[in-house]
Amino acid sequence: MLYPELFKSLETARWSMANDVPWDSFDASRLSDDQAMTIKMNAITEWSALPATEMFLRDNIDDSDFSAFMSIWFYEEQKHALVLMDYLQRFRPDLAPSEAELHEVRFEFDPAPPLETLMLHFCGEVRLTQWYRRAAEWHTEPVIKHIYDLLSRDEARHGGAYLRYMKRAIERTGDVARAAFARIGVLMASSSRAGKPLHPTNLHVSKSNFPRDTVQSRLPDPDWLEHWLSEQICFDKACEARVIGGILRNLSSLFEHKIETPADLSRYRKTLAAA
Numbered sequence: 597m598l599y600p601e602l603f604k605s606l607e608t609a610r611w612s613m614a615n616d617v618p619w620d621s622f623d624a625s626r627l628s629d630d631q632a633m634t635i636k637m638n639a640i641t642e643w644s645a646l647p648a649t650e651m652f653l654r655d656n657i658d659d660s661d662f663s664a665f666m667s668i669w670f671y672e673e674q675k676h677a678l679v680l681m682d683y684l685q686r687f688r689p690d691l692a693p694s695e696a697e698l699h700e701v702r703f704e705f706d707p708a709p710p711l712e713t714l715m716l717h718f719c720g721e722v723r724l725t726q727w728y729r730r731a732a733e734w735h736t737e738p739v740i741k742h743i744y745d746l747l748s749r750d751e752a753r754h755g756g757a758y759l760r761y762m763k764r765a766i767e768r769t770g771d772v773a774r775a776a777f778a779r780i781g782v783l784m785a786s787s788s789r790a791g792k793p794l795h796p797t798n799l800h801v802s803k804s805n806f807p808r809d810t811v812q813s814r815l816p817d818p819d820w821l822e823h824w825l826s827e828q829i830c831f832d833k834a835c836e837a838r839v840i841g842g843i844l845r846n847l848s849s850l851f852e853h854k855i856e857t858p859a860d861l862s863r864y865r866k867t868l869a870a871a
């Protein structure tokens with residue numbers, strides 16, 4: 597089981613909302629309305645770990661180890677929502693999300709194959725690590741800069757934990773797992789072709805709720821994400837290359853196969869399919 601070990605390592609790395617956020621350094625003159633609004637949207641997006649956890653537990657009914665790990669992931673993601681909400685509550689209470697706005701992102705995701713979902717969320721964590729890293733640079737107010745840095749490091753650790761479960765899946769099911777990871781990897785590494793931000797919260801997950809079947813579509817401003825990425829934190833080609841590079845590097849070591857470009861991954865995927 598990976599859960600006991602992951603529990604220990606994530607507990608060691610854990611930061612405290614009371615002691616590790618420099619609340620007293622807040623500087624109101626360095627927080628614009630636009631910046632504060634993005635914090636609200638990020639807080640609600642983080643809250644969507646709730647329906648994601650419900651999906652993970654349902655779709656991994658046969659995997660108690662991974663389900664136990666969900667307790668840590670869920671706790672840390674809800675804490676992300678909470679620290680952002682606490683920030684707004686203290687300094688911009690007019691922009692703190694309401695309970696109804698939070699509840700709006702709780703909807704049932706369609707059942708999905710667990711290996712594909714695992715890979716999707718691994719890629720999501722890699723991506724969010726970079727988004728938050730950029731957010732920490734873009735913000736000018738010192739407390740929120742610090743918070744985004746804490747969040748970015750957590751997301752990177754989450755990616756690492758998912759990767760452990762991916763490795764375990766390959767040990768157990770070999771090419772079945774490799775094929776699932778390669779399939780999603782090809783999609784996630786082709787972000788320029790997708791024409792939209794490739795994060796789990798921006799993908800369609802509930803046919804019966806279409807078109808309001810992505811987390812982003814249920815936010816108070818469904819269009820904020822693209823604006824945040826392109827106009828605010830300026831997540832440009834170089835940033836995107838870091839996300840894709842991170843995904844490919846990890847897959848390369850996971851598959852023990854040299855994969856440096858999306859085309860390499862696509863070829864590898866075809867080899868698996870042929871076999």
Ligand SMILES: [Fe+2]
Pocket residue numbers: 642672673676747751
């Ligand atoms: Fe998070």
Ligand SMILES: [Fe+2]
Pocket residue numbers: 673721750751754
């Ligand atoms: Fe995360």
